[in-house]
Amino acid sequence: LKQYPNLKCVASMGAGVDFIMADPDISEKYIITRVVDPMLANDMSEFVIACIFSHLKNLHFYSQQECHKNWERKEYLRKKEVTIGIMGLGELGSTLANDLNHLGFKVQGWANSNKETIHTFVGKDELTNFLSSTSILVCLLPLTEETRNILNRELFSKLPKNAYVINVARGGHLVETDLLDMVNNGHLSGASLDVFSKEPLPQDHPFWGHPKIQITPHIASISSPSSVVPQILENYHRLTKGKQLKNEVSVSKGY
Ligand code: NAP
Numbered sequence: 001l002k003q004y005p006n007l008k009c010v011a012s013m014g015a016g017v018d019f020i021m022a023d024p025d026i027s028e029k030y031i032i033t034r035v036v037d038p039m040l041a042n043d044m045s046e047f048v049i050a051c052i053f054s055h056l057k058n059l060h061f062y063s064q065q066e067c068h069k070n071w072e073r074k075e076y077l078r079k080k081e082v083t084i085g086i087m088g089l090g091e092l093g094s095t096l097a098n099d100l101n102h103l104g105f106k107v108q109g110w111a112n113s114n115k116e117t118i119h120t121f122v123g124k125d126e127l128t129n130f131l132s133s134t135s136i137l138v139c140l141l142p143l144t145e146e147t148r149n150i151l152n153r154e155l156f157s158k159l160p161k162n163a164y165v166i167n168v169a170r171g172g173h174l175v176e177t178d179l180l181d182m183v184n185n186g187h188l189s190g191a192s193l194d195v196f197s198k199e200p201l202p203q204d205h206p207f208w209g210h211p212k213i214q215i216t217p218h219i220a221s222i223s224s225p226s227s228v229v230p231q232i233l234e235n236y237h238r239l240t241k242g243k244q245l246k247n248e249v250s251v252s253k254g255y
Helices: 038-056 059-067 091-102 124-132 153-157 176-184 225-240
Strands: 009-011 031-033 083-087 106-111 119-122 136-139 163-167 188-193 213-215
Touching: 009 225, 031 225, 038 059, 038 091, 038 136, 038 163, 038 188, 083 091, 091 106, 106 124, 119 124, 153 176, 176 188, 176 213
Parallel strands: 009 031, 083 106, 083 136, 106 119, 136 163, 163 188, 188 213
Antiparallel strands: none
């Protein structure tokens, strides 16, 4: 940011702002905005719901079996048998929670503050209780200093045995070797991962071809230019008129 002495505002083209906050010269003097878009939230919700049903009905297992012409049946789960725990109840997490509720899932969430319509666990003090009653964990947190590496061995060990992990937030939330160990030692039943510490995922990464880890190339929800550009233009006009911008993020909170 130091290269632009007249800079007033940086607009993220997506929901996340972690790559902007990572600049060592970030400060409260800049206005940072992000995209808040119902389509983005809806796309994320549909993607996570697809991952949840894929897990319940063993679809990753069957697609691997198909490659080997194997005919083996596996017991499946029903939605009444699981509790979905969503870390992060912001624009994306709360849309997902509402959609899952409508589908008849038991849903709870973890955030910094209580949400009226979702059973919410608040802050570090309530994290253990949240985890112990979650069978499918979805990470939709922003990546901040507080949430980096939050999906680690200690956290996984607080989930019940056979819990399943879905990370659609950022690769920096997950300690990848801890996840591998906890899947390989049988504590976790598996994971769906859309984001990674290094993208594209390196060719020799142990996630490739892992029978219990389903991977996708950071496509859970992609900002559409037709919806992003008008938001940024509107904010530009607001800025030139000295008005408050829409969808500002807090530099001190990091999201
Ligand atoms: P958001 O509206 O800013 O919501 C963030 C949520 O996380 C809030 O509920 C917040 O709590 C909670 N939170 C933040 N820090 C926390 C902490 N330390 N402890 C507990 N809760 C905490 O974000 P969003 O728009 O839903 O997006 C979430 C993330 O999804 C983005 O930052 C981005 O990285 C990721 N994303 C991924 C894709 C993809 O394709 N894979 C696409 C879009 C976005 P409060 O409500 O109490 O403040």
